[in-house]
Amino acid sequence: MGLLSVVAVYGSGTKLSNGHLPAAYLVAIIAMLFTAHSYGRMARYVPVTGSAYAYTARGFGPSIGFLTGWAMLLDYLFMPMVNFMLCGLYVNSLFAGIPVWAGTLGCMVLVAIFSVIGVAWVGRMNAFVAAASILVVITFVTLAVLNAPAVDLHTVLQPALPSDAGFGPIFAAAAVVAFAFLGFDGVSTLAEETKEPQKNIPRGVILATLGAGLCYFLFSLAGSLIMPDWTQIQNVDAAGTELMQKAGGDTLMVVFVVVNVLGLILCGTAAQMSVSRVLFAMGRDGLMPKALATLHPRFKTPYVAAGLVTLLCITALFLTLDQAVYMINFGALIAFAMVNLSAVKSLYVDRKLRGGMGTLRNLVMPLIGFAFVAWLWTQLSLLSFALGLAWLAVGVIVLVVRKRSGAQVHLALDDEPAPAAEQRLETSLI
Structure with a gap:
């Protein structure tokens, strides 16, 4: 999840x-925020790799956990695809001679290499890109306000309030723009590679969600000021370049594209590492082939799972951006709902x-989170449901085959706090 990922769904949203x-x-x-709270609560008591899969498996058993993890794979498999596709689009916007597919494929190869090397360098690079992204957002918001056709109470409040059509369009768009938040849950997939996960994972999940959400809100508000007539957007998939050019000219547009491409590579790497670790956890627990739990002898990363993800991501060359985003949201919202229930x-x-x-x-906060997510889930398109349910049907078949093959399931409970310590943990941590 990058600060500039808001532009990925700006046009469609x-x-x-x-x-x-x-x-x-x-x-x-x-x-x-309610869902992030549930992730944080579960991370304190189940500090193991696997995210929604691990939490649901411990709450409702391995079979439900597997199906949740299977649904979540839509999120993690299509997330890097979206990053690759956007990278190709933005590279093409700067260098028209480079086809979109070439930029997409180049980003895919880089991420494949980086995801095997490991997580240490990602943190250092991400800090730089995050700082650059913040500067770009601040610059854009400032220039958008200064160069907007009109700035008054009405023009500021009007896009932040429901239209005459009511809340229907708002909730429908919210179900899609939830895509921009994806990645906070990825923090929990790295629990076994994080120092003090019971403390740092919950804090990181909440801060990442809140900080990114406020940034997205300000960006979208500034966009509505600089381009109040949204029908002027010519390229919905790459609306960010048009917004930047309108607010700050070619200079800001070029800087935005460069920073965004770097961010997309990093987000793609983080997403691919996340899904490879989910596959690793499911392979380790016996719900997927054991080969997926194989670690690289030098880098200690699940390189077999990472290689499989790369092969699957090649399908990004044959999909549209909207199709990928719809599939991500279907799987992600199922996973979010199950984590709330698991809490x-x-x-x-x-x-x-x-x-x-x-x-x-x-109890109360997770149920509120579940209600919000369930409502957003009902706002997705029929195409999302059709493809998503087909994916779940395949998951059921995989689960039945694995059970009939006699695969042994073992849930890793490494570092889970003993019952005697749980009440102390409950009262000592927010």
Whole structure:
């Protein structure tokens, strides 16, 4: 998840919301914060690789966990695809002689190499790109306000409030722009490679969601000021270049493309590492072939799983951006819903963490998060449901075949806090 990922769905989100994209982001921020809270709660008690798969498997058993992980694979498999596709689009916007497919393929090869090398360098590079992204966003927002046709209370509030059509378009757009938040859950997939995961994973999940959400809201609000008539957008898939050029001319547009391409490579690497680690966890637990749990002898990364993801990502050369985004949101929203339910089942029901703020943290907030996500899920297109349900059907077949083959399932519980320590953890951490 990069700060500039808001531009990936700016055009389609603005169209769906009928020019009220900031309002859609406010809805998405609320929904994602409740869900991020559930991820953080589960990360404290299940600090192992696997994210939604690991949490659901421990709450509802390996079979439901597998199907949740299978749905989540749509998120993680298509996320790097979207990054590769956007990279190709933006490279083509600067260098028209380079076909979109060539830029997409080049980004794919780079990410394949980086995902095997490991996570250490990603953090250092991400800090630089994050700082550059913040500067680009600040510059864009400033220039958009200064160069906007009109800036008054009405023009600022109008896109942040529902239109005459009500909340329908807002919720429909919120279900799509939730794509921009994807990645906060990826933090939890690296639990076994993080220092003090019980403390740092929950904090990182919440801060990443809140910080990115506010940035997205400001960006979309500035976009509505500099281009109040959203029908002027000529290329919906690469709307960011048009916004930047309108606000700050060619210079800002070029800087934006360069920073965004770097960010897309990093986000693609993070996404590919996340899905490879989910496959690693499922292979280790016996729900997928054991070969996926093979680590590189030098880099200690799941290189077999990473290689499989790269092969699957080649399909990005034959998909549209909208198709990839729809598939991501279907799988991601299922995973988010199940993590909210798993927080209730694992923490409130099974572990009986109900004292003090326990009921609020482990029951009320996860159920609110589930309700928000369930509503957003109903706003997705029929195409999303058709393809997503077909994917789940394949997952059921895989699960049945694995069970009939006699595969042994073992859930790793490394570093899970002992019951005696859970109440101390509950009262000592926010």
